[in-house]
Amino acid sequence: MAKYLIVGPSWVGDMVMAQSLxxxxxxxxxxxxxxxxxxxxxxxxxxxxxxxxxxxxxxxxHGEWGIATRRELGQSLRNEQYDQAITLPRSWKSALVPFFAKIPKRIGFHGEQRYILLNERRKLDKNILNQTVKRFVSLGVSVQDAYPPTDLPQPELRVDAQNQATLYQKHKLHPERPAVAMMAGAEYGPAKQWPLEHFRSLAQQLIERGYQVWVLGGPKDIEDGNSILDGLGEHAFNLCGATKLVDAIDLLAAAEFAVSNDSGLMHVAAAVGTTVHGIYGSTSELFTPPLTDNKVIHNLHLDCSPCFKRTCPLGHTNCLRDITPELIIKSL
Known part of the structure; x- marks a missing residue:
């Protein structure tokens, strides 16, 4: 029996993808x-x-050094006697806890001069390990099997049916109508955000076709949720800021499909088996695809994309704007 300590990533989607490791x-x-x-x-x-x-x-x-905090946590874990540590982030500070915990085998990619902190440093070949999930899984297999790993198990999050039923009651959702979840937030930047007017047009058309629409997100997304659903009636629910992350897991599992920007909640939807319609503009599904067979990717593959910028360098965001609500409807 081996004991592993994994230093996980800092983003929701990446943490979901880390389950493959x-x-x-x-x-x-x-x-x-x-x-x-x-x-x-x-x-x-x-x-x-x-x-x-x-x-x-x-x-x-996020972004804080916290060396004393990392030392304290590492020292508190020494009695666990872990056999191996895997550090997924490439920063210097992320490798501190396993070092202070005195874990004998500490694996991670080369980065930020971590020569003492890691005692098995692997090369990050971005051509071979061309997806986030491949990078994560490669650190859990032997070097001989790592470039690239051939088996990439898909994330599968457990669903709490009791919490799901409670959420239906609490938010007065309609159990008799199929649900569509929309995730319009883009914390990384506006170059990843499908236009709100497109989300609104899609929501209106779906409600007319017999669906209820749930917009999911955090407190920062409340205003966007209101813009999408304002005036669309009793079958439109802005749940942004009204649910916890764990609630989003259970609600997404209840939805018939989800329409989402390239975001953390898109990966959560994939991990609970919901059909995912992923909208990509400044980013690429080749690098961070929803890890499910049950997906539809919407990407126009313009000459200027993917640029991986937070804001559109050309000022038009045509890579997203030209993905019309009608294209999404047709794909349904």
Whole structure:
């Protein structure tokens, strides 16, 4: 029985994709114990992954060094006697906890001069490891099998049916109408956001066709949710800021399909088996696809995309604007 400590990523979608690594480890060693370090928000997601024993919270802000906090956490974990650590982020600070925990085998990619912190540093060949999930899984297999890994298990988050029923009652959702989930947020930047007027037009057409529409997101997305659904009637629900991340897992599992920007919640929808319509403009489904066979990708593949910029360098965002609501309707 081997004990693993994984230093997880800082984004929702990446943490979902990291389950492919956890599943790979569990498949190789059915008695493996896997603990994962992540931000506080990640604990509910990790709790829905059967491969993970404990979610450990690193009490530092995003981008914060927090060396003393990392040292304290690492020292507190020494009694766990982990056999191996895998550090998914490439930053120097992310490798500190396994080092302070004195874990004998510490694996990660080359980056930020981590020569002492990691004792097995692997090359990140971006041509071979051309997807985030491939990079994560490659660190859980031998070097001989890592470039690229051939088996990429898809994430599968557990669904809580009781919480799902509670959410229907709490938000007065309609159990008799099929639901469409929309995720209009784009925390990375506006170059990843399908126009709100397109979301609104799509929502209106879907409601007319017998669906209820749920817009999901965080408190920052409330205003966008209102713009999409204002005046669309009793079958339109702006749930942004009204639900926790763990609730989004259960609601997305209840939806017939989800229409989403390239976002963390898109990957959550994929991991609960919902049909995902992923909208890509400045980013590419070749790098961060929803890890499911049950998906439809919408990407115009313009000459100027993917640019991977936060805002459109040309000022028009045609890569998203020209994906019309009618194109989405036709694909349904």
């Amino acid at each position: 956890f599943k790979t480890i569990a498949k190789q060693d059915k008695s493996a114990i896997i603990d994962v370090i992540g931000p506080a928000w990640s604990s509910p997601i990790l709790a829905r992954m059967p491969e993970v024993r404990n979610a450990l919270t690193l009490k530092t802000g």
